[in-house]
Amino acid sequence: MSSFTPHTSDEVESMLKFMGLTSVEQLYDTIPIALQLRRSLDLPEALSEVEVIDELAAYGKKNRNASIDLVCFAGGGSYDHDIATVTSTLGLRGEFVTAYTPYQPEVAQGVLQAIFEFQTMVSRISGLAITNASLYDGGSALVEAINLACAKTRRSKVVLSEGVNPNWRGVASTFAEGPGHELVTAKVDQEGRTIWPESDSTVAAYVVGYPNFLGFIEDIAAARKLATDSGALLIVAYDPIAISLLKSPGELGADIAIAEGQPLGIPLSYGGPYLGLFSVTMDLVRLLPGRLVGETVDTEDRTSYVTTLRAREQDIRREKASSNVCTNQTLMAVWAAIQMSWWGKEGFYEVGRSSLSSRVYLENRLIEEGLLDRRSPTPTLREFPVRFNKSASDVVEAMVGEGFLAGVALEGANSISNFDGSLLIALTEKRTRSQIDSYVKSLKEVAK
Amino acid sequence: MSTLKEAPGGRASSSPLMGGEVEPTIFEFSHESRRTGAIRNSRIEQVDPKDFLPGDYLRTKKVNLPEVSERDLVAHFMRLTHRQYAVDLGSYPLGSCTMKYNPKLADAVATNPNLSGVHPQTPPSAAQGWIELCVELERYLTEITGMAAATLAPAAGAQGELTGLLIMKAYHKNRGNNKSTILIPDSAHGTNPASVTLAGYKVVTVPSDSRGLVDLEKLRALVNDDVAGIMLTNPNTVGLFEKDIAEIAKAIHDVDGLLYYDGANLNAIVGVARPGDMGFDIVHSNLHKTFATPHGGGGPGSGPVAVVDRLTQFLPGPYPIVVDGVGSWIMPEKSIGRVHSFYGNAVVYARALAFMKALGAEGLKEMSEYAVLNANYLKAKIAPYYPAAYDETCMHEFVVTAAGLKKKYGVRALDVAKTLLDRGYHAPTVYFPLIVEEALMIEPTETESKATLDCLAEILIDIAIEASNEDSSEALKHGPTRTPVSRVDEARAARVLVTTMDAKG
Numbered sequence: 035m036s037s038f039t040p041h042t043s044d045e046v047e048s049m050l051k052f053m054g055l056t057s058v059e060q061l062y063d064t065i066p067i068a069l070q071l072r073r074s075l076d077l078p079e080a081l082s083e084v085e086v087i088d089e090l091a092a093y094g095k096k097n098r099n100a101s102i103d104l105v106c107f108a109g110g111g112s113y114d115h116d117i118a119t120v121t122s123t124l125g126l127r128g129e130f131v132t133a134y135t136p137y138q139p140e141v142a143q144g145v146l147q148a149i150f151e152f153q154t155m156v157s158r159i160s161g162l163a164i165t166n167a168s169l170y171d172g173g174s175a176l177v178e179a180i181n182l183a184c185a186k187t188r189r190s191k192v193v194l195s196e197g198v199n200p201n202w203r204g205v206a207s208t209f210a211e212g213p214g215h216e217l218v219t220a221k222v223d224q225e226g227r228t229i230w231p232e233s234d235s236t237v238a239a240y241v242v243g244y245p246n247f248l249g250f251i252e253d254i255a256a257a258r259k260l261a262t263d264s265g266a267l268l269i270v271a272y273d274p275i276a277i278s279l280l281k282s283p284g285e286l287g288a289d290i291a292i293a294e295g296q297p298l299g300i301p302l303s304y305g306g307p308y309l310g311l312f313s314v315t316m317d318l319v320r321l322l323p324g325r326l327v328g329e330t331v332d333t334e335d336r337t338s339y340v341t342t343l344r345a346r347e348q349d350i351r352r353e354k355a356s357s358n359v360c361t362n363q364t365l366m367a368v369w370a371a372i373q374m375s376w377w378g379k380e381g382f383y384e385v386g387r388s389s390l391s392s393r394v395y396l397e398n399r400l401i402e403e404g405l406l407d408r409r410s411p412t413p414t415l416r417e418f419p420v421r422f423n424k425s426a427s428d429v430v431e432a433m434v435g436e437g438f439l440a441g442v443a444l445e446g447a448n449s450i451s452n453f454d455g456s457l458l459i460a461l462t463e464k465r466t467r468s469q470i471d472s473y474v475k476s477l478k479e480v481a482k
Numbered sequence: 483m484s485t486l487k488e489a490p491g492g493r494a495s496s497s498p499l500m501g502g503e504v505e506p507t508i509f510e511f512s513h514e515s516r517r518t519g520a521i522r523n524s525r526i527e528q529v530d531p532k533d534f535l536p537g538d539y540l541r542t543k544k545v546n547l548p549e550v551s552e553r554d555l556v557a558h559f560m561r562l563t564h565r566q567y568a569v570d571l572g573s574y575p576l577g578s579c580t581m582k583y584n585p586k587l588a589d590a591v592a593t594n595p596n597l598s599g600v601h602p603q604t605p606p607s608a609a610q611g612w613i614e615l616c617v618e619l620e621r622y623l624t625e626i627t628g629m630a631a632a633t634l635a636p637a638a639g640a641q642g643e644l645t646g647l648l649i650m651k652a653y654h655k656n657r658g659n660n661k662s663t664i665l666i667p668d669s670a671h672g673t674n675p676a677s678v679t680l681a682g683y684k685v686v687t688v689p690s691d692s693r694g695l696v697d698l699e700k701l702r703a704l705v706n707d708d709v710a711g712i713m714l715t716n717p718n719t720v721g722l723f724e725k726d727i728a729e730i731a732k733a734i735h736d737v738d739g740l741l742y743y744d745g746a747n748l749n750a751i752v753g754v755a756r757p758g759d760m761g762f763d764i765v766h767s768n769l770h771k772t773f774a775t776p777h778g779g780g781g782p783g784s785g786p787v788a789v790v791d792r793l794t795q796f797l798p799g800p801y802p803i804v805v806d807g808v809g810s811w812i813m814p815e816k817s818i819g820r821v822h823s824f825y826g827n828a829v830v831y832a833r834a835l836a837f838m839k840a841l842g843a844e845g846l847k848e849m850s851e852y853a854v855l856n857a858n859y860l861k862a863k864i865a866p867y868y869p870a871a872y873d874e875t876c877m878h879e880f881v882v883t884a885a886g887l888k889k890k891y892g893v894r895a896l897d898v899a900k901t902l903l904d905r906g907y908h909a910p911t912v913y914f915p916l917i918v919e920e921a922l923m924i925e926p927t928e929t930e931s932k933a934t935l936d937c938l939a940e941i942l943i944d945i946a947i948e949a950s951n952e953d954s955s956e957a958l959k960h961g962p963t964r965t966p967v968s969r970v971d972e973a974r975a976a977r978v979l980v981t982t983m984d985a986k987g
């Protein structure tokens with residue numbers, strides 16, 4: 035790629051001359067010869083822009099895309115919502131895309147203010163006063179929540195409902211290995227509700243899904259009471275879209291609310307970049323991981339924004355920091371802020387209601403077609419498990435042939451006791467009656 | 483003020499158009515019952531939520547999101563862009579962050595719906611392209627770093643560090659060794675010690691010597707059986723190559739410790755030297771630095787971790803493989819487990835692969851060579867006014883000290899940085915690394931032209947001259963003035979904590 039580095043050979047020569055050098059290699063004299071590669075990298079030669087785009091597009095052709103040729107009924111932590119044109123158009127502006135962390139607030143008011151607005155919107159959804167500028171994803175938000183709870187309570191045991199996203203629980207157990215936190219899983223019963231253990235004063239936090247991974251709206255009040263009785267914190271892992279219709283985690287007594295923010299305007303992207311949402315009560319602000327933007331004034335008393343309570347962060351606290359996060363997912367937070375503003379109060383509600391309405395419609399159709407016995411006794415909003423005579427992974431595989439991503443097979447790493455082999459189906463406002471009708475028709479063929 | 487005309491280096495004015503006015507928040511444009519977007523008509527009867535959701539959990543008031551027109555929404559965010567400096571506007575010599583130009587071709591890749599529109603729960607049979615892409619990128623990264631295999635899952639450098647340290651831990655555990663400390667030089671980035679603690683190890687700090695390098699003798703004295711490994715950045719954070727690395731590696735390996743390479747500074751040596759050949763066992767790369775994926779105002783990044791052969795069994799999963807032309811995701815035998823909700827920041831690594839393909843083997847080497855050339859050139863140009871912290875050929879970045887300016891004229895590194903903002907450039911990293919007093923850490927990157935470097939140098943020199951002049955030095959302590967806002971009151975932000983609209987009194 036000829037234009038990536040702007041140097042012409044006469045410029046290179048004059049720069050070297052200025053330093054009293056004759057070749058670029060001399061600049062590497064501090065690297066012992068034995069450690070130098072002294073051969074070409076065994077990699078392909080340069081391609082032109084169009085060739086690169088073609089090669090990557092060729093990979094794309096070997097995928098089935100959820101919006102075009104694989105109509106998506108899968109959720110499990112990632113949802114196929116419509117994304118407004120303004121979100122991608124504004125979200126791809128170079129000023130947002132090619133800046134870095136706002137270390138110099140005087141020239142970073144754009145990003146800082148967008149984060150401030152994002153923090154406000156997420157706090158209104160989570161119902162908790164403090165929201166950070168983002169974490170990597172839902173899984174990393176869970177890890178940080180566990181670490182925060184253990185730091186706060188000086189305890190090291192955390193009880194997680196089996197109804198918390200199994201991938202996130204996997205991430206949590208990987209990172210619990212470091213500090214040596216003990217993670218205990220509380221199984222869910224046949225109706226998808228967590229069977230909590232007795233209260234326990236050695237527990238740092240209880241983690242519950244809302245709605246849980248299976249889509250069920252569990253008894254959060256019971257989890258709150260258990261946490262209170264144990265002197266522990268309550269961590270609520272919520273689906274932000276569900277909160278358009280449901281009470282916020284904060285209203286239900288969450289100390290920490292975490293979520294995967296992808297449904298708020300972020301493309302499916304084969305799983306990333308996504309957006310870890312992280313909110314806490316004011317009490318916990320000094321233990322908050324990641325960046326936090328606050329309002330202030332400049333020397334002329336003009337409203338300004340700046341990253342604040344910086345003394346929590348790794349660059350200042352170093353080995354005493356409770357989190358190591360530096361680069362986060364700010365651009366995705368900006369996308370979410372734009373998408374939430376575009377939906378607005380009414381639109382956000384309608385996205386939730388439409389998802390719910392489609393879930394009700396699909397559930398009824400499945401019952402009509404004899405694919406489902408009855409509506410589940412535990413309420414669901416936009417996602418629910420169904421058991422077929424065939425294994426869910428076989429159903430998913432066969433449905434790909436019919437042009438559908440049928441759902442998430444609750445098998446292997448995604449397995450949940452009592453629901454092993456079921457198919458987890460998710461709805462969004464993007465699914466239409468005709469898509470759902472065709473889906474049911476294909477399912478009937480495939481799952482019989 | 484600089485005598486150079488506007489053209490050289492094309493300095494960005496930080497406040498074009500309306501950027502000088504305070505921008506109201508989006509909430510202040512809000513008006514009850516105003517609508518922006520209409521959602522799709524699904525042709526399904528809309529239910530009343532209270533008929534299907536439990537009453538105790540039903541919300542009584544809608545979430546108070548802004549109610550603005552699309553026209554106001556667009557104007558608001560566009561005005562925010564006018565209050566934001568970025569690489570797309572001009573030079574951004576923020577040391578350690580490698581703020582190089584991000585080629586636009588990667589945007590075309592990132593927005594390809596056959597990549598960005600794929601659901602992560604898609605079965606491998608319908609996501610073969612993504613799996614193959616991952617495997618090809620892994621091949622680029624292992625060749626560049628001299629490693630055997632890599633995971634692409636870590637979402638940024640810091641997550642890569644922690645992933646790498648857990649791999650280290652799994653290795654020692656597997657050998658029945660219970661080691662408890664990790665060595666880190668005093669010049670290390672803050673994420674390194676923070677990651678060590680989160681991995682359950684204790685930090686032992688190794689002092690730097692007068693050369694700005696790891697003090698080999700002191701290091702040897704600190705090495706014992708309890709040492710699980712060392713974390714190093716090479717070139718290190720003062721921009722110098724740790725030339726004793728082979729001896730360091732030997733000392734660590736002698737006690738069965740492992741060497742972790744923080745790839746934040748890989749941009750200096752691609753195609754020239756490889757961490758694997760230096761003796762490192764675990765290497766993370768910051769694709770958002772070296773491989774030109776945009777920084778997004780603070781993220782997303784991507785921090786793949788590559789390892790030597792004997793550590794591949796511990797890599798996180800799912801790990802992509804292609805056997806007989808068929809791709810799938812597997813869990814390595816003794817995997818440390820999952821580190822990301824799915825497979826990492828996939829679209830970010832697709833961008834990085836596009837970049838590497840565009841540059842090719844030679845272009846990647848040239849990238850590093852010119853990064854080093856630019857840094858040394860700028861360093862030499864400003865040397866009479868800004869003494870380098872260490873007098874040695876630097877790699878892709880260098881650290882100068884404003885200690886002299888501070889002592890003589892009371893002008894600090896911070897003042898130099900703020901003044902640079904006023905003159906149309908982003909500031910260098912200041913006050914890092916901690917071992918240099920009044921540090922200014924400058925990383926011009928390879929994408930800046932000689933003209934831009936000349937202009938940057940001239941402005942930096944102007945600032946030093948102004949600092950030395952009583953008539954002008956005072957003004958430097960109060961800048962910037964041409965930026966959208968002047969110096970902000972950071973203490974007040976922490977004292978009167980307002981982090982949402984709802985916290986305003």
Ligand SMILES: Cc1ncc(COP(=O)(O)O)c(C=O)c1O
Nearest residue numbers: 360361578638639640671673746
């Ligand atoms: C030397 C060094 N190490 C580690 C990191 C952390 O990387 P990231 O921000 O991608 O988490 C940085 C980033 O600024 C760095 O400069």
